[in-house]
Every structure is written in structure tokens, then in C-alpha cells.
Amino acid sequence: MPAITDRMQFNMFYSCVEHRKRGHEQFVQDHALCYTIEGEIHFQTNEGVQTYGAGSLGLIRRNQLAKTTKMPAANGEPFTSISILLPQDLLRTYSQKHGIEPTGMYKGALCHDLKTDPFIKGFFNSLMPYFDAPDELTEDLAALKTEEAIALLLRHDANLKNILFDFHEPHKIDLEGFMNRNFMYNVNMSRFATLSGRSLATFKRDFQKQFATSPEKWLHHKRLEHAHYLLTQKKQKPSEVYLEVGFENLSHFSSSFKQLYGYNPSTL
Numbered sequence: 001m002p003a004i005t006d007r008m009q010f011n012m013f014y015s016c017v018e019h020r021k022r023g024h025e026q027f028v029q030d031h032a033l034c035y036t037i038e039g040e041i042h043f044q045t046n047e048g049v050q051t052y053g054a055g056s057l058g059l060i061r062r063n064q065l066a067k068t069t070k071m072p073a074a075n076g077e078p079f080t081s082i083s084i085l086l087p088q089d090l091l092r093t094y095s096q097k098h099g100i101e102p103t104g105m106y107k108g109a110l111c112h113d114l115k116t117d118p119f120i121k122g123f124f125n126s127l128m129p130y131f132d133a134p135d136e137l138t139e140d141l142a143a144l145k146t147e148e149a150i151a152l153l154l155r156h157d158a159n160l161k162n163i164l165f166d167f168h169e170p171h172k173i174d175l176e177g178f179m180n181r182n183f184m185y186n187v188n189m190s191r192f193a194t195l196s197g198r199s200l201a202t203f204k205r206d207f208q209k210q211f212a213t214s215p216e217k218w219l220h221h222k223r224l225e226h227a228h229y230l231l232t233q234k235k236q237k238p239s240e241v242y243l244e245v246g247f248e249n250l251s252h253f254s255s256s257f258k259q260l261y262g263y264n265p266s267t268l
């Protein structure tokens with residue numbers, strides 16, 4: 001495999017990271033089937049942090065917020081992984097073609113551990129040559145490989161149809177609880193609105209009723225409050241905290257913190 005960092009081909013993503021790398025906050029729009037080849041990845045959702053080590057397989061459910069940290073292997077080998085996204089239109093086509101419908105609502109974890117499955121690992125091994133010769137992967141081939149991935153998931157566990165073929169969008173949920181679980185994710189307001197089951201206009205209106213302030217002001221204050229807790233109670237450093245609570249850069253975090261508390265976070 002050539003020395004590359006990240007490469008996206010259609011709905012297939014290859015990642016190679018030589019040093020510890022924290023990803024940007026992410027809105028997981030489509031289900032993703034992931035295989036960690038070397039190193040480990042820490043996948044954080046509002047359910048906690050799940051770690052995938054070398055050789056692990058996982059199905060990440062769509063419509064959630066997440067943070068990732070990629071770690072090279074202990075022996076110095078770069079972190080490497082392959083993920084294949086499962087677009088909704090292709091899943092709908094597969095469901096109709098094979099007459100498969102969900103039989104209930106899946107209520108398990110946001111990150112479904114697939115354990116050891118030699119067939120799915122063999123599938124990922126079959127993708128490797130396409131990242132060596134990217135021009136060989138056509139759109140038709142990518143679609144065929146995606147169908148193969150779906151078939152292998154259903155072979156692994158037929159009940160995964162309740163994840164794969166559930167095409168409902170998020171329903172309207174309790175706004176206070178949702179925001180308190182997700183305030184640290186640095187995504188735009190439309191993402192918060194979608195995941196809470198609201199249009200952007202309804203989200204802002206409901207937010208004002210619930211919190212008596214705008215989402216922007218509430219998020220800013222909530223993130224600084226949580227940062228203060230991490231600095232004082234967990235003894236973390238500002239350089240560790242600012243990304244954790246949803247700020248984009250350290251200088252903006254430091255100036256905002258001083259404006260609220262009257263002193264720099266570094267003094268703690």
C-alpha cells in the first residue's frame with residue numbers, strides 16, 4: 001500500500017495515519033461498515049467511547065454525532081482502516097430487490113460490534129487492490145461491492161435488517177436532554193435540529209422556549225462551563241480541553257474563557 005493518508009473512492013474510505021490524530025466532529029449521515037487493520041480508533045458518541053483495535057469490525061449507525069481519535073500501533077505501524085458507507089438509496093434498492101423489511105426497531109448500541117467474521121474480513125481484503133490502483137474501481141464495481149457488504153452483514157446477523165432497512169428520520173425528542181448529551185459536538189445548528197427531529201426554524205423556536213436564550217449563546221456558555229469542570233476537577237490542560245468541549249482553536253477558547261471567568265485557563 002503506498003504511503004497515503006486518507007483516500008475516498010466513491011463510498012469507500014481508506015485511512016492511513018502515522019501519528020495520533022483527532023478527527024473533527026462528525027455527523028454520521030450513512031451507516032458505515034468499518035475494519036481496523038492496524039492500530040486502534042477511539043469512537044466517541046453520547047453513549048461513551050468505544051475502542052476498535054487491529055482486526056476489529058464494526059457497524060456504525062447513521063444519524064448520530066461522533067468524535068474519533070486514531071492511534072498508531074504500539075510497534076510504530078501506522079493506523080490503517082477501511083470503511084464502506086452504505087447510502088440510503090442503495091439500501092432501499094437492495095431491500096426492494098430482495099423483499100427484506102425490518103421486523104422491529106433496533107434498540108442496541110450506536111456502534112454495533114461485529115466480533116470476528118472471516119467472510120467480512122475477506123471482503124475488506126478484496127478491496128485493498130483498488131486503493132493500490134484507484135482507477136480500476138468504477139462506480140458500477142463500487143455499487144457491486146456495496147451490495148456484497150450488505151449481503152455479508154445479513155449473513156452475519158439477519159437481525160441487522162432492523163438497522164440497515166430502517167429509513168425513518170429522527171422523531172421529535174426531548175430537547176433539553178438531547179442538548180445536554182450533545183453540546184460538546186462542534187456541528188452546525190441544522191445538524192442539531194435534524195437529530196432532535198425538528199426543522200431548523202422549529203428547533204430555534206423550541207430552544208428559546210426551553211432555555212430562554214438562543215442555541216448559540218447557550219452552547220457557548222455550556223461549553224465553557226464544562227471546560228472549567230475539566231480543568232479544575234479533572235486537572236486537564238487547556239490544550240486537551242478546547243477540542244473536547246467543541247471549540248475549534250485554542251486561542252478562541254482561551255479568550256472566551258477569560259471573558260467569562262476573568263482569568264486565563266492556563267492559570268488553572
